[in-house]
Amino acid sequence: MEPSRTVFTSQKPLQVNPIKHSQPMGSTLAFLGVKECMPLMHAAQGCASYTKVFFTRHFNEPIAVRNTSVSDITAVLDGGDYSILMAIENIQEKEKNLKPSMIGLHTTGLTETKGDDVRGVGTHIEIPYVYVNTPDYEGGMESGWALTATAIIEQLTLPATEVKPNKLVLLPHVSMQPIEVEKIKCLCEDFGFETYALPDLSTSLDGYWEEAQGKLANGGITVDQIRDLATSSVVVSIGASMKKSALALQAKNPAIEHLHFDHLMGLEGCDNFVGALMKIRQADPKPLVKRWRARLQDAMLDTHFLIGTSHFVVTGEPDMLVGLCAMLRSVGGTITAAVSTVYSDVLETIEAENVFVGDLEDAREYMQNADLVISNFHAERILHSYLHTALVIRGFPNYEELGNQLKNDQLYEGSTYFLFEIANELRKVKHEH
Amino acid sequence: MVSRAKIKELMNESACSHSKDKKPGEGCDKPKPGLAAGGCAFDGAQISLFPYADAVHLVHGPQTCLGASWETRETKTSYEGRDHTQMGFTTGITTNDVIFGGDKRLADSIDYIMENYRPEAIFVYSTCVTALVGDDIDATCKAGSEKHGVPVVPVHAPGFVGSKNLGSRLAGEAVLEHLIGTKEPETTTPYDINLIGDYNVTGDMWQYLPLFEKIGIRVLSSMSGDGRVGDIRTAHRARLNVIVCAKSLITLTRKMQERYGIPWISVSFYGKRDTTFAIREIVNALGDPALIERAEAVIAQAEAELEAKLAPYKALFEGKKAVLNTGGNKAWSIASGLQDLGIEVVATSVAKSTQDDIDKAREYLGENGVLMTKPAAEQAKVIDATGAHILLAGGRSLYTAIKKKISFIDVNQEKKTSYGGYNGLLNLAEDLKYAFRNPVFANVGRPAPWEAP
Numbered sequence: 001m002e003p004s005r006t007v008f009t010s011q012k013p014l015q016v017n018p019i020k021h022s023q024p025m026g027s028t029l030a031f032l033g034v035k036e037c038m039p040l041m042h043a044a045q046g047c048a049s050y051t052k053v054f055f056t057r058h059f060n061e062p063i064a065v066r067n068t069s070v071s072d073i074t075a076v077l078d079g080g081d082y083s084i085l086m087a088i089e090n091i092q093e094k095e096k097n098l099k100p101s102m103i104g105l106h107t108t109g110l111t112e113t114k115g116d117d118v119r120g121v122g123t124h125i126e127i128p129y130v131y132v133n134t135p136d137y138e139g140g141m142e143s144g145w146a147l148t149a150t151a152i153i154e155q156l157t158l159p160a161t162e163v164k165p166n167k168l169v170l171l172p173h174v175s176m177q178p179i180e181v182e183k184i185k186c187l188c189e190d191f192g193f194e195t196y197a198l199p200d201l202s203t204s205l206d207g208y209w210e211e212a213q214g215k216l217a218n219g220g221i222t223v224d225q226i227r228d229l230a231t232s233s234v235v236v237s238i239g240a241s242m243k244k245s246a247l248a249l250q251a252k253n254p255a256i257e258h259l260h261f262d263h264l265m266g267l268e269g270c271d272n273f274v275g276a277l278m279k280i281r282q283a284d285p286k287p288l289v290k291r292w293r294a295r296l297q298d299a300m301l302d303t304h305f306l307i308g309t310s311h312f313v314v315t316g317e318p319d320m321l322v323g324l325c326a327m328l329r330s331v332g333g334t335i336t337a338a339v340s341t342v343y344s345d346v347l348e349t350i351e352a353e354n355v356f357v358g359d360l361e362d363a364r365e366y367m368q369n370a371d372l373v374i375s376n377f378h379a380e381r382i383l384h385s386y387l388h389t390a391l392v393i394r395g396f397p398n399y400e401e402l403g404n405q406l407k408n409d410q411l412y413e414g415s416t417y418f419l420f421e422i423a424n425e426l427r428k429v430k431h432e433h
Numbered sequence: 434m435v436s437r438a439k440i441k442e443l444m445n446e447s448a449c450s451h452s453k454d455k456k457p458g459e460g461c462d463k464p465k466p467g468l469a470a471g472g473c474a475f476d477g478a479q480i481s482l483f484p485y486a487d488a489v490h491l492v493h494g495p496q497t498c499l500g501a502s503w504e505t506r507e508t509k510t511s512y513e514g515r516d517h518t519q520m521g522f523t524t525g526i527t528t529n530d531v532i533f534g535g536d537k538r539l540a541d542s543i544d545y546i547m548e549n550y551r552p553e554a555i556f557v558y559s560t561c562v563t564a565l566v567g568d569d570i571d572a573t574c575k576a577g578s579e580k581h582g583v584p585v586v587p588v589h590a591p592g593f594v595g596s597k598n599l600g601s602r603l604a605g606e607a608v609l610e611h612l613i614g615t616k617e618p619e620t621t622t623p624y625d626i627n628l629i630g631d632y633n634v635t636g637d638m639w640q641y642l643p644l645f646e647k648i649g650i651r652v653l654s655s656m657s658g659d660g661r662v663g664d665i666r667t668a669h670r671a672r673l674n675v676i677v678c679a680k681s682l683i684t685l686t687r688k689m690q691e692r693y694g695i696p697w698i699s700v701s702f703y704g705k706r707d708t709t710f711a712i713r714e715i716v717n718a719l720g721d722p723a724l725i726e727r728a729e730a731v732i733a734q735a736e737a738e739l740e741a742k743l744a745p746y747k748a749l750f751e752g753k754k755a756v757l758n759t760g761g762n763k764a765w766s767i768a769s770g771l772q773d774l775g776i777e778v779v780a781t782s783v784a785k786s787t788q789d790d791i792d793k794a795r796e797y798l799g800e801n802g803v804l805m806t807k808p809a810a811e812q813a814k815v816i817d818a819t820g821a822h823i824l825l826a827g828g829r830s831l832y833t834a835i836k837k838k839i840s841f842i843d844v845n846q847e848k849k850t851s852y853g854g855y856n857g858l859l860n861l862a863e864d865l866k867y868a869f870r871n872p873v874f875a876n877v878g879r880p881a882p883w884e885a886p
Contacts, residue, residue, distance in 0.1 A: 013541035045470070109562040
């Protein structure tokens with residue numbers, strides 16, 4: 001099967017059962033990966049409320065996000081200064097002990113339409129302040145996250161000319177769950193790199209129990225660490241959406257080496273990454289990494305018959321979609337439809353019978369003849385009418401299952417578990433019908 | 434269009450008890466930048482109308498408004514056609530629509546929906562961006578309605594006009610303006626009521642509707658739990674409006690009284706006492722002696738059946754004390770349910786309550802009950818002082834329960850079963866039974882091997 005090279009976009013005037021999520025939501029999530037950051041959505045109160053509920057239910061954790069509560073009156077009369085500064089003042093007055101390390105201001109369709117100068121407001125704010133323009137009538141969750149990572153680097157990271165050897169920064173795309181970021185960090189650390197991730201959800205939304213429930217982002221990379229990122233010797237972008245963020249860091253210090261990977265899933269994806277790290281460090285990976293590679297090889301052989309004789313529909317954000325499809329293809333799965341939330345050039349690399357930008361209504365006609373669907377939880381209700389089709393939930397949101405933050409599909413180990421999960425789900429539907 | 438005069442009127446509802454303490458013109462609280470936490474007006478409008486399963490709910494706005502909110506509500510329906518409440522429809526406007534206007538996209542979307550889904554009606558929700566760029570939603574809806582012969586109802590509750598509560602009111606206005614009184618019912622009875630403000634979350638309504646049937650009370654229409662658009666159009670022929678736990682729709686019922694002479698009452702169906710009280714209120718308002726007599730018989734039988742089923746739980750819960758930390762009407766409605774189960778409620782929160790709610794909480798808890806005004810700081814001390822066995826609160830209070838090694842129920846968590854009506858008490862009792870017996874709160878809190886004991 002050749003790559004389709006013909007990614008098309010649904011031509012309907014509306015979306016029915018959408019899978020797309022908005023830029024400001026991706027931005028909120030990115031700011032939650034900065035320690036003690038206060039994400040502040042410049043919006044009517046509902047935007048932040050929906051976002052909070054959405055992530056609270058996905059992660060089963062409290063989500064710290066505030067909003068500027070733009071009203072119909074301030075929408076017309078205020079250029080942004082009033083609501084943003086009032087929001088900060090009100091929060092500080094009410095919660096005297098709250099000491100945010102940074103304010104992460106992100107806009108929405110409403111405040112972009114009225115054209116607020118969110119950059120200028122920063123001069124009146126004493127706390128470190130990062131702003132990002134994320135209208136929700138453009139892009140999607142993936143681009144909102146990427147724009148935010150880029151803005152954080154551009155506005156906080158100090159330029160440098162020297163690099164620290166063996167200092168590495170990871171730029172993960174939005175669909176990577178906290179444990180996935182942790183696993184990749186661990187691999188880099190095992191290679192002897194001092195490793196950072198931006199944004200870093202692995203220590204903030206990884207679901208851990210502690211006494212204080214944060215009114216700010218619980219964990220993540222610190223503001224000081226962000227300031228110092230341009231001394232890294234290597235920046236690794238994972239996912240096409242994160243390339244620009246890597247270039248923004250390189251702009252702070254051209255001596256930084258940039259490695260890019262579209263994904264770290266499946267044997268080839270992992271080999272590329274591990275190979276690149278080996279080259280820099282001139283060292284072999286730890287024995288356990290090699291062992292996991294052999295287990296993945298075995299898993300590929302164990303699962304190839306079931307997966308290789310099955311048809312799949314996969315939906316999600318572009319960067320996740322590319323990785324999942326590559327993994328299924330590597331063991332012979334036939335992808336009848338890869339349905340993306342938004343367009344991205346990287347979609348052109350997907351090997352599938354149909355690759356398109358659309359919604360679950362569009363995906364539905366392909367689901368009828370699929371053995372297995374990989375989608376967010378919204379596909380579940382549709383699949384009630386197709387009993388011969390299995391569902392594996394990936395992407396945002398997953399309100400059906402618990403422990404989403406600890407689901408790992410990355411590297412040799414995660415890929416191994418993923419293939420077994422797919423094969424076991426296939427076995428259930430294929431044996432029963 | 435969103436009308437400022439209408440919003441002002443809704444914010445100063447004369448029939449609302451909140452308005453009593455306010456100076457003239459002061460009205461409801463406006464969301465404060467940085468501190469507003471709840472949903473917006475659009476959210477409220479959706480909550481009030483979304484349960485109409487025979488209608489399509491089309492959100493005319495950018496991605497956040499619907500993308501994050503569809504298929505999140507457990508509003509049950511018995512509608513046998515395609516259930517549109519579990520689907521999401523949005524115009525998902527893009528930059529082009531912001532620049533050139535989204536009217537054409539909206540009109541095309543209405544056509545698409547009618548061609549592919551043939552609903553009984555379409556509700557079109559304006560949102561901040563489409564309101565700000567000035568799309569003529571009224572005209573597009575009117576044209577769509579004429580073209581397709583079903584009501585296409587514009588709902589003007591963009592998020593930035595205010596809170597969830599205001600959005601519910603605006604939804605009420607849309608229904609009053611475009612639906613109520615546009616169709617005659619096939620038959621009427623002297624016992625026809627409209628149910629207003631019960632959204633049938635987890636099937637709450639189905640806990641008490643069988644009792645109505647036994648008594649002979651007929652629900653002519655519902656706004657909007659398990660409701661049908663066709664029925665709400667006939668709502669003007671009802672004899673009584675019954676508001677269920679929803680202050681936000683008082684404006685609607687007041688206006689229906691003025692316009693159609695339909696009186697209204699406000700009731701709740703949480704716990705035994707409230708359910709019995711609610712049924713009596715309804716039949717008394719309808720005023721038929723035979724109906725009242727039948728109601729008393731049904732109440733007596735239902736209460737007796739319930740008491741028999743509750744007996745084993747009451748034995749189990751004897752001597753148990755509870756601290757309740759939750760907002761609004763839950764502060765007394767859950768307290769009432771707990772007391773019906775024989776549990777002593779030693780404290781409840783009144784941090785965000787209205788004076789009505791505070792009075793009611795005092796009435797239910799008695800003079801020794803603690804009404805906490807700063808529950809986050811107070812609850813641990815109250816647990817110590819009273820020897821309470823269980824804390825019912827939001828997730829943020831879980832730590833207090835673990836620290837005090839007592840049981841815990843997250844009352845703000847999405848509930849999966851109904852606590853409504855008489856039988857809802859049995860569901861609450863089941864949940865409590867398991868909570869009391871679950872050792873997890875003590876187990877989780879045990880010291881780690883590396884901590885000093």
